[in-house]
Amino acid sequence: MIYIDKIVRSIEKLCKISSSEAFEIAEKVLSDKEIDEKDCEFILKCDDPIDLEVLRLCALYLKLKTSGRYVTFICNRNINFTNICVIGCLFCNFSVPPGHPSGYVMPLSEVERRVREAWSRGAVEICLQGGVNPTLRLDYYISLLKIVKKVDNRLHIHAFSPQEVHSLAERENLKVRDLLKILKENGLDTIPGTAAEILNDDIRKIICPRKISVREWIHVITTAHSLGIRSTCTIMYGHVENVEHIVQHLKIIRDIQKETHGFTEIVLLPFVHHNTRLRKLRYCRPGSSSLYDVKMCIASRIYLYPYVTNVQVSWVKLGRKLAQYLLTCGANDLGGTLMEENISHAAGAFEKEYITREEFVELISSIGMIPAERDTLYNILRVYQSGNNSSALSGTTGSSLAI
Numbered sequence: 001m002i003y004i005d006k007i008v009r010s011i012e013k014l015c016k017i018s019s020s021e022a023f024e025i026a027e028k029v030l031s032d033k034e035i036d037e038k039d040c041e042f043i044l045k046c047d048d049p050i051d052l053e054v055l056r057l058c059a060l061y062l063k064l065k066t067s068g069r070y071v072t073f074i075c076n077r078n079i080n081f082t083n084i085c086v087i088g089c090l091f092c093n094f095s096v097p098p099g100h101p102s103g104y105v106m107p108l109s110e111v112e113r114r115v116r117e118a119w120s121r122g123a124v125e126i127c128l129q130g131g132v133n134p135t136l137r138l139d140y141y142i143s144l145l146k147i148v149k150k151v152d153n154r155l156h157i158h159a160f161s162p163q164e165v166h167s168l169a170e171r172e173n174l175k176v177r178d179l180l181k182i183l184k185e186n187g188l189d190t191i192p193g194t195a196a197e198i199l200n201d202d203i204r205k206i207i208c209p210r211k212i213s214v215r216e217w218i219h220v221i222t223t224a225h226s227l228g229i230r231s232t233c234t235i236m237y238g239h240v241e242n243v244e245h246i247v248q249h250l251k252i253i254r255d256i257q258k259e260t261h262g263f264t265e266i267v268l269l270p271f272v273h274h275n276t277r278l279r280k281l282r283y284c285r286p287g288s289s290s291l292y293d294v295k296m297c298i299a300s301r302i303y304l305y306p307y308v309t310n311v312q313v314s315w316v317k318l319g320r321k322l323a324q325y326l327l328t329c330g331a332n333d334l335g336g337t338l339m340e341e342n343i344s345h346a347a348g349a350f351e352k353e354y355i356t357r358e359e360f361v362e363l364i365s366s367i368g369m370i371p372a373e374r375d376t377l378y379n380i381l382r383v384y385q386s387g388n389n390s391s392a393l394s395g396t397t398g399s400s401l402a403i
Helices: 004-015 018-032 037-045 048-069 108-120 140-151 162-172 177-185 199-206 214-227 241-261 291-306 320-326 344-348 358-366
Strands: 068-073 076-080 125-129 156-159 229-237 263-270 311-314 333-336 372-375 380-385 388-392
Touching: 004 048, 018 037, 018 048, 037 048, 037 162, 037 241, 048 068, 048 291, 068 156, 068 358, 068 380, 076 108, 076 333, 108 140, 125 140, 140 156, 140 162, 140 177, 162 214, 177 214, 214 229, 214 241, 229 241, 229 291, 241 263, 241 291, 263 291, 291 311, 291 320, 320 358, 333 358, 358 372
Parallel strands: 068 333, 068 372, 076 125, 125 156, 229 263, 263 311, 311 333
Antiparallel strands: 372 380, 380 388
16 A cells, blocks of 8 residues: 555655755645746756655655546547558658558548547547648548547547647648647547657757747647647657757646646657667667656656646657656556557567456556546546456546546
């Protein structure tokens, strides 16, 4: 069992032998105060084991304070409807340029088949994302939305990255706001906050020079939020960025959330390098270390608190054991069952594409946390009892861990 009072006592005990910087951060956390950018940078650069343990416990304390011992996951399916893309990001090995022999646009009948299969397995969310394919027009995107809602109108559609939205608006000569209104009217519920990578234009010029700028990403996200379309936010780290770029990215996220309250979670995405062109750059790191993954999780939880209260770790990119450990470092969500995953695997991820509810329940319960199945907006659908993967406590249905 994990109790907040024990965590606090451990923090206070360790602070007696920690550095003054770690002590000050812990003092802010326990006093319910924001940390600043200097504190965030200290966390990301911290190498002292005592300090790092103080900071880890602070992140765990905030996770327990926010969502208790619950750790969430969602039953969803990814559908990548096209791999044709004109953007050509150096970290992507999934997309191909127009005219490539392996390029595809998924027939709408196949999209429907996959949606029905996901629905039959109990999925509550369909995630639709594709490359920036110049041949696809608005009617295709509307058809995608309508197909999902035809299968079951209750299915939540989480679709179309800020890059896709921006590019489609340009193709259709529409303002981003007008396009998002049309998509929402036809069934779009939320959008993924992908295409963020690192929100620094100097870094973007290296890793994704044809992608939307930081300003354009912020515009799509804040416009969506203003229309009642919530989103995730993401960060992809472990390549050519440095700590200062990470802090800048997190500050942008925190500033947006203070204004719009539109983010449902932050998703931490370590760079998977194996099959990418980016790894060939002499100054590109081969992904992040496990230690840096730990520090990213701690920093995200502490710096973004209390604005972004859900921290998701990617079991696909991290592997299950490391993702499980990060649940003790401030993370409270393991993401989705996915059912299929193409982008990380094309880059060289080793995990399989699908994880079952039973596997999620075992991963979470084996470290003393409580498994809870959620929807996209973090409403709890089912809480799994310890030692019984098939039963649920209906009393928590409909509650929410999102703020």
